[in-house]
Amino acid sequence: MKHVDLFNDFLKDTVNLNDTRVKELEISTEAIKDAIRASDWTPHISGWMEQGSWAHKTIIKPVDQGEFDADLIVFVSPVDGWDAAKYTDTLLDALKSNGTYKDKVKRWSHCVTVTYANDKKVDVAPCVVNRGGLTRLDVCNHDSNQFERTEPRLYTDWLVQRNAYSGSNSFRKVTRLIKYLRDIKTRFTCSSVLLTTILGYRIGPADEGSDAFADTPTALKTIFGRMDDWLQLNLTKPAVTNPYLxxxxxxxxxxDEQYANFRGKIHTYREWIDDAFDEEDRSESIAKWRRIFGEDFASGVVINEGKSAGQLVVADMRRTLAEASQFGGDLVEAIKRFGERILPASFNRRPYMEAPPWKKAPANQQVGVTVRAILHRNNLGTQPVREVLQLEPLQPSHWLLFKATTNTGLPFGSGEYRVMWRVTNTDEAAASDNALRGKLEKPESDNSRWESLKYRGVHLVEAFVIRKRDDRIIGKSEAFRVMIE
Structure with missing residues (x-):
């Protein structure tokens, strides 16, 4: 499923740099411009230009809530006798002479950076106009003391055109999402200019008005798929050239190693995106999108649906079950009175369940998996009280030992298999304690899992059996429903 509204909220609340910080950036850059103009920096200034993610409108909020980077070009006339290094050296001196910036600036290869601690960095890069009487633009490489041809305006215009072809600002939105994916996963290396250029080349005039860009998730699937197709055609690192240079x-x-890793990771994430997009069950689709973008995706849905799970079942029961129309209790009391028939099959699927990252083994290698639950007074491995049934009313402060077996009762030995457990809580008590859970968790040494009984409500325990030799899922249990009074 696409979840267009959830993507819009995710971009607004999590990915996009918020308006307050953008306005503060604009104020800061104007102050930097004023400081440079008021200094004794020799070059004649002919103009300024935003550059990079800021200019391209693909800048994102730092995932660690730390500093973000913005680029500012200052266009200057050539100064007779100056080499490339002189422009950045003297710009550094000019800013250092200002009391506001003297302790905030540092020179790099092509720019002078002004750092605002725990907020942002502004890179100011001199660009020499028409050096040597030629119609051209040059940035200054201090490290090599060389002038380097550049076309920042034309490159930005090229990206603006890609965004127009895709419509609805979708190229920019998708670029932000993929940059967020890069930063939140930290599984591949790709600079922003390289990534943005790769994505830009995946869009052309034929895409204008196309259904392939109907909305943000559709555009993401389209562009990501095209990127993966292109990467799979290139076994070795291809050139990604500036469209104007x-x-x-x-x-x-x-x-070469970073490219190979990028190629592999993009292929994996493409499979995940296609899987989440094509998934027809709402809760499972949200869970699969969260596997890609993390827990901040649909976070409001998770909290609300986890907290209200029991209320929704009871409300539906009152509407559909005549003898329950006047019932005033919660889900636990409803099941005790009317039985498990009131629980829909969809109750076993919660949007905050972590989607498993392992691939499934072929169908002919799948085995049935059953979860058994043994009641204990503590988790010290002492004499068990008894084996319990699903939805049997249980008292808090006890423990359950969960075991996964084949349908014939055979255990999955830890030498050959790893049993991963997904424990998902529901209802108000668990939600209020920030304990809805839903993540995949490791087993004990014998592939079992201990869990304490704490929160009133109906909770779900599932077992995923992973074959160690190829890291494939060979079986998954149905959810074992635990009811705590």
Whole structure:
């Protein structure tokens, strides 16, 4: 499923740099401009230009809530006798002479960076206009003391055109989402200019008005799929050139190993995106999108649906079950009075359940998995009280030992198999204690799992059996429903 509204909320609340910080950035850059103009920096300034993610409108909020980067180009006339390094050296001196910036600036290869601690960094890069009487733009590489041709306006215009072809600002939205994926997963290396250029090349004039860009999740699936297709055609690192400077190859940022890793990770994430998009069950689809983008995706849905799970079942029961129309209790009391028939099959699927990252073994290698639950007074492995049934009313402060077996009762030995457990709580008590859970968790040494009985409500325990030799799921149990009074 697409969940267009959830993607819109995710972009607004989590991914996009918030308006307050954008306005503060604008104020800060104007102050930097004023400081440079008021300094004794020699070059004549002919203009300014936002550059990078800021100019391209693909800037995102730092995932660690730390500093973000913004780029500012200052266009200057050539100064006779100056080499490339002189422009950045003297710009550094000019800013250092200002009391506001003297302790905030540092020179890098192409720019001088002004750092606002725990907020942002503004990179100010000199760009020399028409050096040597030629119509051209050059940035200054201090490290090599060389001038380097650049076309920032044309490159930005190219990205603006890609965004127009895709419509509804979808190219920018998708670029932000993929940059967020890069930063939240930290599983691949790709600079922002390289990533943005790769994505830009995946869109063309034929896409204007296309259903392939009907909304944000559809555009994400389209662009990500095209990127993966292109990568799979290139076994070794390809060139990714500036569309207006063919000799500028952004992929030189990659080592061969980094490219191979990027190619593999994008292929995996493409499979995950397709799986989440095509999943027809709402809760499972949300869970699969959360596997890609993390727990901040649909976080409001998770809290609300976890907390209200019991209320929704009881409300539906009152509407559909004549003898329950006047019932005033909660879910636990409803099951004790009317039985498990009131629980829909969909109750076993919660949107905050972590989607398993392992691939399934072929169907002919799948085995049935059953979960058994043994009641204990504590988790010290002492004499068990008894085996319990699903939805048997249980008292808090006891423990359950869960075991996964084949349908014929045979255990899954820890030498050959790993049993991962997904314990998902529901209802108000667990939600109020921030304990809805739903993540995949490791077993004890014998593949069993201890759980304490704490929160009133109906909770779900599932077992995933992973074959160790190929890391494939060979079986998954139905959810064992635990009811705590």
């Amino acid at each position: 063919n000799y500028e190859n952004f992929s030189t940022d990659w080592t």
